[in-house]
Amino acid sequence: MKYFSNITAISELSESEGVFTTAQAVRMDISRDALAHSCRVGRLERICHGAYRMSGTQRRDTDELNALWKLTNPSLCAWERKRRWDGIAVSGTTAANLQQMVDFFLSPYRMTAPTRINTRNESLSFAKRELDERDIVWLDGLPVTKPERTLVDLCLDCEDPSLITDAYRDALGRGLNTQRLKELVEENSKTAKRRELMMPLLMVLNG
Structure with a gap:
């Protein structure tokens, strides 16, 4: 039995x-x-x-991305984590791929977490950053950064500026919230180093 x-x-x-x-x-x-x-x-x-x-x-x-996200808090069900989001989200190039922003690949996978997470999985990396829940959307059961936050993370991750510009144009054609993007860029430009990283977005926003 x-x-x-x-x-x-x-x-x-x-x-x-x-x-x-x-x-x-x-x-x-x-x-x-x-x-x-x-x-x-x-x-x-x-x-x-x-x-x-x-x-x-x-x-x-x-499927693999879903598995890796679930393994960041393996005992909880997806609905439990959605009900009380823990700050971990799919971000960067992976989020850009899911939202069809330029030709970024789905993997290697990129996630953001509020605390440092170490992994031995070579196909996954984490950024330690605080995310606002309003900058998250749930896609196929996964928490994914919205286009505005994704663009900022691409800058922070030092992705190719030309690809960031193309990603901005793709997102703009799909209803990008430019006001929220400006807020996020401002929040992440408070030091000279951070402002330099934000230059691809500052140029398109001010151009």
Whole structure:
């Protein structure tokens, strides 16, 4: 009976979360052995260490990104983190890709967090920055910086100025909030070094 109970619980978790973590499974009384067995028999696919998806379900380009975000707080469900956002969000070039701003690649993945997060995953990096929740939008179950904040982060990450300018033009054609962008640029230009980083945006905003 436990075997069939595990199958049911895994199916319910998959339906609720899509990509799910080992810690989420443990919360539903699904053992690690049950997860390993489901992988061996082809019921589950391991996306990365500690994260899974059901075999046969529709794959998304963002499955690995979703897994990596969930692993930053692995025991909580996505709806719990959305209800009380913890300050971690997809940002930089990854956010630009999701919002079709220039031809930035989805990976290597970029996220922002309010505290320092170290990772051994070479496809993921974190920036330690405070984000305002009003600068976040939820896309496909992921917290993603809005275009205004994304543009500022591209400057702070020292991306190619010409690409930042192109990203600005793409965002402008999709309803970019220029007033909020100006506020963010001003907030991040309070030192000479920061102002220099903001130059690609200062030029287009003042031009």
